[in-house]
Amino acid sequence: MRIYARLEKIILMLRLRMYKCKYKSRLLIDENIKLRRGYEINIKGEGGQVQIGDNCLLGKASKIITQSDGRVSIGKNTSIRRESIVSAVDQVAIGDNVIISRNVVIVDNNHPTHPSDRLKLIASGFGSKLWGWEYSISSPIIINDNVWIGEGVRILKGVEIGKNSIVGACAVVTKDVLGNLIVGGNPAKVLKENINQFEEPSIDT
Secondary structure (H helix, E strand, O other), rough: OOHHHHHHHHHHHHHHHHHHHHHOOOHEEOOOOOEEOEEEEEEEOOOEEEEEOOOOOOOOOOOEEEOOOEEEEOOHOOOHHHOEEEEEEOEEEOOOOOOOOOOEEEEOOEEEOOOOHHHHHHHHHOOOOOOOOOOOOOOOOOOOOOOEEEEOOOOOOOOOOOOOOEEEOOEEHHHHHOOOOOEEOOEEEEOOOHHHHHOOOOOOE
């Protein structure tokens, strides 16, 4: 098992080196990163960029994707757990010490919503250029330091989540979340305020 684990680690780091060779200055990533099987980094567009800080985790089958010059930046000590997706046409900025749980989707864009636009999409044929991300509607997402995003959460375009806040499992975040809140539900609503003032730390180290 130890030999297998070492071989897997070597393969994961080789894959990272392959990404660095492929994307060059468009991928800025610290060597001190924890990688899990099946992770993916996909940068499309000459102006696209992914930047990942020190001591981060990319979990099993997690994906970071940019298209049409989108940018993703991730601070230090941040973890993206298994099967989560971060996708940018414009920008997704994630701070330090952020926990992104399993099966989270963070997407800064969506297809046009006007009925006539949908008819044009269908008439153009599935997979035509009109379905491309460059025709989507996008707006930056900002996730500030020390945020905890629960399992199955969806964070939509144009949202900012304030420092220290918690997003409960399976919530759909469509509007800004101020700092030191707990939110949950679809759409996400405030469940608790000022969590930095009314709760004593329970971990004694």
